[in-house]
Amino acid sequence: MVSLLKNKGWVIGFIIAAILFPFVLSNDYFLHVLTLAFIWMIAVYGLNLLAGYTGYLSLAHAGFFAIGAYSLGLLSVNTDINFWLALLLACLITSAIGAVVGLVALRTREHFFAIYTLCVGYIIYLVIDKWDSLTGGVRGLIGIESPSAIGPLTFETPLSQYYLVLFFLLFTVLIMYRIVHSLTGRTFIAIRNSEDLAQTIGISTMKNKLLVFVLSTFFASLAGALYASFIRFIGPDIGYITIIFDLLTYLIVGGIGTLAGPIVGTFLIVAVSQSLQFLQDYRMLIFGPLLTLLVIFYPRGIVGAYHDWRMKMAARKRNRPQKEQRYFEAETDESEKKIKEG
Amino acid sequence: MDILTQQLFNGLTIGSVYSLVALGLTLVYGILHIPNFAHGALYMLGAYVTLTMMLLWGIHYWIAMAVSVLVVGLLGVLMDRLVFHPLRHAPPIHDKIAAIGMLLFLEAFAQLIWGADYRTMETPYGQVIDIFGMTATTQRVLINIGAIAVMILLYLFLKKTYTGSTIIAMAQNREGAQLVGINTNRVAMLTFMISGGLAAIAASLSAPINLVFPGMGHLVILKAFVIIILGGMGSVPGAILGGYILGFTESLGATYISNDYKDIIAFLLLVVILSIKPKGLFSREGF
Numbered sequence: 001m002v003s004l005l006k007n008k009g010w011v012i013g014f015i016i017a018a019i020l021f022p023f024v025l026s027n028d029y030f031l032h033v034l035t036l037a038f039i040w041m042i043a044v045y046g047l048n049l050l051a052g053y054t055g056y057l058s059l060a061h062a063g064f065f066a067i068g069a070y071s072l073g074l075l076s077v078n079t080d081i082n083f084w085l086a087l088l089l090a091c092l093i094t095s096a097i098g099a100v101v102g103l104v105a106l107r108t109r110e111h112f113f114a115i116y117t118l119c120v121g122y123i124i125y126l127v128i129d130k131w132d133s134l135t136g137g138v139r140g141l142i143g144i145e146s147p148s149a150i151g152p153l154t155f156e157t158p159l160s161q162y163y164l165v166l167f168f169l170l171f172t173v174l175i176m177y178r179i180v181h182s183l184t185g186r187t188f189i190a191i192r193n194s195e196d197l198a199q200t201i202g203i204s205t206m207k208n209k210l211l212v213f214v215l216s217t218f219f220a221s222l223a224g225a226l227y228a229s230f231i232r233f234i235g236p237d238i239g240y241i242t243i244i245f246d247l248l249t250y251l252i253v254g255g256i257g258t259l260a261g262p263i264v265g266t267f268l269i270v271a272v273s274q275s276l277q278f279l280q281d282y283r284m285l286i287f288g289p290l291l292t293l294l295v296i297f298y299p300r301g302i303v304g305a306y307h308d309w310r311m312k313m314a315a316r317k318r319n320r321p322q323k324e325q326r327y328f329e330a331e332t333d334e335s336e337k338k339i340k341e342g
Numbered sequence: 343m344d345i346l347t348q349q350l351f352n353g354l355t356i357g358s359v360y361s362l363v364a365l366g367l368t369l370v371y372g373i374l375h376i377p378n379f380a381h382g383a384l385y386m387l388g389a390y391v392t393l394t395m396m397l398l399w400g401i402h403y404w405i406a407m408a409v410s411v412l413v414v415g416l417l418g419v420l421m422d423r424l425v426f427h428p429l430r431h432a433p434p435i436h437d438k439i440a441a442i443g444m445l446l447f448l449e450a451f452a453q454l455i456w457g458a459d460y461r462t463m464e465t466p467y468g469q470v471i472d473i474f475g476m477t478a479t480t481q482r483v484l485i486n487i488g489a490i491a492v493m494i495l496l497y498l499f500l501k502k503t504y505t506g507s508t509i510i511a512m513a514q515n516r517e518g519a520q521l522v523g524i525n526t527n528r529v530a531m532l533t534f535m536i537s538g539g540l541a542a543i544a545a546s547l548s549a550p551i552n553l554v555f556p557g558m559g560h561l562v563i564l565k566a567f568v569i570i571i572l573g574g575m576g577s578v579p580g581a582i583l584g585g586y587i588l589g590f591t592e593s594l595g596a597t598y599i600s601n602d603y604k605d606i607i608a609f610l611l612l613v614v615i616l617s618i619k620p621k622g623l624f625s626r627e628g629f
Contacts, residue, residue, distance in 0.1 A: 104617045112620065115612075116612070118567070119568065120613065245446055248439065285454060292440045292447070
């Protein structure tokens with residue numbers, strides 16, 4: 001995963017393609033779909049940091065996404081504070097809730113953690129759905145303001161909103177890149193590979209797990225808040241468990257525990273969903289088995305499979321000694337083997 | 343007082359259904375250590391198969407239920423063979439994701455075949471009867487008796503038969519079971535068969551007092567998870583006890599606290615339990 005990002009060409013290519021896209025295809029509908037996809041990507045990055053790099057499958061992230069969206073929505077509808085302040089507050093509120101949940105949730109491991117977070121997610125959904133006086137219940141929140149202008153920059157048109165969300169996505173990717181390649185990121189991976197081992201070499205696992213949990217809820221809430229300001233209407237459905245299953249599908253298809261995975265997976269699935277629109281309610285007939293098959297045959301998704309293939313090719317081309325090739329493979333597969341044994 | 347006994351009876355009924363679902367879940371967890379998120383979909387399919395049998399061919403309720411047990415049980419076996427068996431050496435996160443994939447597929451499948459409408463299931467046991475001053479439909483009485491009968495049968499099967507004890511042996515120690523000559527693959531399939539069958543029985547019994555729709559498994563499966571954590575994952579008596587505890591808590595909570603928030607009670611219970619004991623109440627392995 002390191003070497004994939006070392007090819008800076010990929011990153012630059014993506015940025016240029018994303019910036020140029022509106023000039024090539026100036027269709028408001030496509031812009032809308034892509035902007036939404038970018039928002040999902042941000043949320044998937046948050047999930048990836050926790051599930052992919054630290055090995056804790058959180059099923060509460062749809063809930064945090066919804067808290068972020070509702071925080072912004074409520075601040076925007078009920079008070080008249082500046083949009084950007086509201087955005088920041090929404091993220092901070094959610095991160096604070098995330099810290100409290102994380103403190104308790106992270107005491108549990110593996111299956112217990114997944115079930116615990118699933119229940120937390122459901123509680124968040126039920127609270128939003130039933131707390132009529134605050135959230136408007138099933139009627140949802142209407143009339144959320146769109147991002148206010150910064151100086152001469154206004155965010156009224158779909159095009160400007162597209163660039164705004166793109167900016168946040170790039171910001172997210174940059175932060176993810178910095179985290180994953182820092183000592184902290186290595187620490188997360190160490191925890192994923194073996195928590196006991198990490199503890200033995202002096203890593204404070206609880207502190208790091210809490211950090212990664214809060215970071216990942218931060219990005220979930222950022223995505224949620226952007227969603228609220230972009231769609232300008234939110235209902236309790238955005239916190240329902242189907243949303244987390246969608247996010248998980250994006251992540252698994254793209255490649256869990258890879259940096260490019262969230263972008264690749266989300267883009268592919270959104271594109272395929274658009275062309276399979278007639279399926280709508282039945283798209284899970286395809287994506288459900290796809291999820292299962294990918295986990296069985298390509299557990300690290302498209303990006304992981306591509307990466308493995310490149311490794312194999314490179315090793316064959318250079319005809320390196322067996323030992324070095326194994327070192328490369330070890331770097332990517334070690335974690336999974338470790339978890340298997342542990 | 344009248345309300346109290348009525349609610350206690352309701353709690354018993356709900357608890358019976360929860361226990362049956364949780365039993366299937368806990369058996370699979372005990373054997374394979376998989377939290378089978380797709381179990382809720384099996385429950386939902388159980389109700390639909392029974393309903394279809396009754397509507398389409400006018401088969402009697404009990405025979406329809408038997409067919410449903412067979413169909414869903416076989417589906418469980420299929421799931422084990424196609425999904426969980428190939429993943430037996432994979433990291434635990436993969437099992438969970440694969441199970442979620444199956445859940446999504448089966449729900450979409452049910453929606454495709456039967457539509458998203460809410461259906462009601464007619465039962466031949468709709469009469470209202472009077473027991474000790476309480477009024478209840480025969481169906482509700484039937485749920486209680488049926489569930490308890492199934493639990494006793496399951497207990498006898500696990501404790502008194504040779505095949506049953508292979509399941510217990512495998513839950514206690516997989517390698518050990520293999521060493522003494524137990525075919526663990528066959529035991530795994532058998533367990534999935536029983537697990538699916540239990541889900542089908544629970545769904546068919548409770549469908550007449552609830553509604554049948556593609557998402558009917560969501561809440562039930564979440565609560566079943568709460569139950570098996572409550573009762574210790576993999577523990578059979580724990581699942582039964584936990585099911586009844588949850589049933590009573592819910593029906594009393596709905597009456598005396600708030601009907602709107604009654605579904606939250608179960609999850610709050612779980613959050614509290616896991617906050618205090620991260621490995622569940624009785625974190626003892628085996629039966």
